[in-house]
Amino acid sequence: MNELDLDKKNNKITHPEISQKFKSIGFENLTEIQKQAIPKILEEKNCLIIAPTGSGKTECATIPVFSKIKNRKIPNKIKALYVTPLRALNRDVFKRIIRYAENEELKIEIRHGDTSQSNRKRIADNPPDILITTPETLVNLLSQKKHLDALSDLEWIIIDEVHELLASERGSQLCLSLERLQIKTKNEIHRIGLSATVGNPEDAGRFLVGTERKFELIHDTSLRNYDVDVVFVDGIMDDVATKIIEYVKKEQITSPVLLFTNSRGESERLSSILKQKTLLNVELHHGSLSRQVREETEDILREGKSGIVVCTSSLELGLDIGSVELVIHYGSPRQVSKFMQRIGRSKHSKGDSARGLIITENPDDEFEIQAIIERIKEGSIEEQKIHYGSLDVLAHHLVGLSMQVGNVPIESALKLTKRAYPFQHITLEEFFDVLELLALRELIIFNEDKTEYKKNSAFFSTKYHFQNLSTIPDILKFKVVDTIENKFIGTLDQRFVGDLDKDEIFVLRGSQWRILNIDQNTFKVNVLP
Incomplete structure (x- = not known):
């Protein structure tokens, strides 16, 4: 008998131990994506898992992985990394999966930019079995001996919301980090990617595993239903706010309502107008608000308190935000994937139609929204173009690589770089030009025949590395x-x-x-x- 058997007739897990784990968290029956993915993960295959929101992707990755590493854990060795694009998502995933880890007697921690110095030291001195982090913090960890030692027995990497990273320098950065992780790790690291909306899954799979590994594409192609009203308001934002209040009252919504906008400026103006017009509780959530304010709003959502939460993309990804019956979008979401992610935050459970209202005072938006809805019915999602050949990202990693291994043979560094999918086409000339520039800036030093390089021991080389961990533009x-x-x-x-x-x-x-x-x-x- 396989480690996991499925009773296809009844759609249940028949292996007693695994079955009990899923039943204990509320999965009496497997979702379609879980039926397909769990056996592949238990076979230790690299997997890209694509399925609609609310289909149990997180559980179908974490529960089998945690069950695998339970009997292989080693003191002070990180066996699994869970990478997400957002700090808020880090915190949310931690709250969601800590129980799964503790059920296997595994220790789990979060490490990102908001982590206090005392907690950073504690994690470095006493590494967990599972670490949740962001792409930027992973770059940081790869440059520090204590963390490299802790990662030397790594077996699994789970990357959540893969689609968010495909078209950006953050994704290019992560791909190089994944290749660097393999250098001193004793095991072949198994990679799992999770997403609800990928228009080019083959590219996304190669992005996940690199140019020299195989992967299993596990795709639940069933389409979630979207029950969406489209309302055009002949007026200004003030009139839109009035219509939103009327709609929420008419529909007698008692759970929180998410109101997405396309910019922070829109969210601020719309929330200010709503607060003046209604006694309903109106909250705001976007990236420029303090962590405390954002977490207070997230708690209101989890508690299911009625009212309207105006937000930007900060609540678009897979945050577990409790029971939301309705999602409103101000203006066109512009993309099919944005529509699916945002409206999909409503009725976040398998089998329920997502419920939404899209409201605009712009006639062009109304036509665009109808086109987006038609594309969803056809299963047509935009491709996320891979961000190829980011030489600034490469330069930063080449300095980091010298901090990781010491003397770096240039031929080996080029091979490692080309294994990362966004850098597969880089030429030797381009690669050497980057090294020459780093040497000119005195960040690295070549050996005599320029077949190896090492980091300049001067302080400003280390400073350059740690001040440029993020590819997100730094605005004062x-x-x-x-x-x-x-x-x-x-x-x-x-x-x-x-x-x-x-x-x-x-x-x-x-x-x-x-x-x-x-x-x-x-x-x-x-x-x-």
Whole structure:
């Protein structure tokens, strides 16, 4: 008998131990993607798993992986990495899968940019069996001896929301990190990718495993139903807000309502108008708000409190946000994949139709939305074009590689680079030009015949590496502090702050704030409600 057998007639797991694990978390019956994926994972195949939201992708990856490493765990060795594109998703995944890990007597931790120094030291000194992290933090870990030692017995990497990384430099960065992980790891690392919306799955699979490995594409092609109203409002945003309130009241929605916008500016303006027009609880969630404020809003969603949460893409990905009966989108989502991700946050359980309202005052948006809905019915999703040949990302990794291994043979470094799918076509000339530039900047040093290089021991080489872990553009931001509650609310870009003076009013978190003073030394804006 295989490690996992399926009773296809009744759609149940028949292997007693695995069956009990799924039953204990509420899966009496397997979803379609779980039936297909679990046996492949238990066979230790590299897998790209694509299935609609609410189909149990996280469980079909984590439960078999955790059961595999239970009997192989080694003190102070990380056996599995779980990588997500967002810190918020890191925290959410941790809350969701910690129980699965503890059921197998495995220790699990989070390590990302918000992790405190004390927790970073604790993780470095006492590594967990499973580590949840982001692409940027993984680059950091690959440059530090303690973490490299902890990763020397790594067996599994699970990458969540793969589609979010395909078309960006963050994805190119991650691909190189995956190849670097393999250098000093004793095992062949098995890779699992998870996504709900990928228009080019073959490219996504190669992105996941690189140019020299095989992978299994496990694709649930069944289409989720979308029960969506499209409403055109002949007016301005103020009229749109009125229509949203009327719709929510008419539908008698008692759970939280997600209201997506395409920009932070739209979310701020719309939430401010809604707060003036209704007694409904209106919250806001986007990346410029403080972590505390965002987590307070996420808790409101998990608790199922009624009201409207205006948000951007910050709540688009697989956050476990509890029971949401309705998702509203202001304007066209622009892409099929965005529509599916955002409207798909509603009725997040297998078999239920996603319920949504798309509302706009722009006639062009109305036509575009109808076209998007037609494409969904046809199963047509946009391709996410791979971001090929990012030489700035490569330069950073070449310095990091020298910190990881010491003297680096150039031929070996080129082979490693070409195994990463976004760099498969890089030429020797391009590769050497990058090294020459690094040497010119005194970040690396060649040997005499230029067949090897090493990191310059000077401090500025290390500084360059650690100051450029992120490929996301670094914009100087000012912290906004509510002086009455002494609470960090969020951030403002330096360019915006430069146009502000004392006593001026601006909107943040959907509320108006008056400026007391702007401290240019500490980059802080002190405000009053």
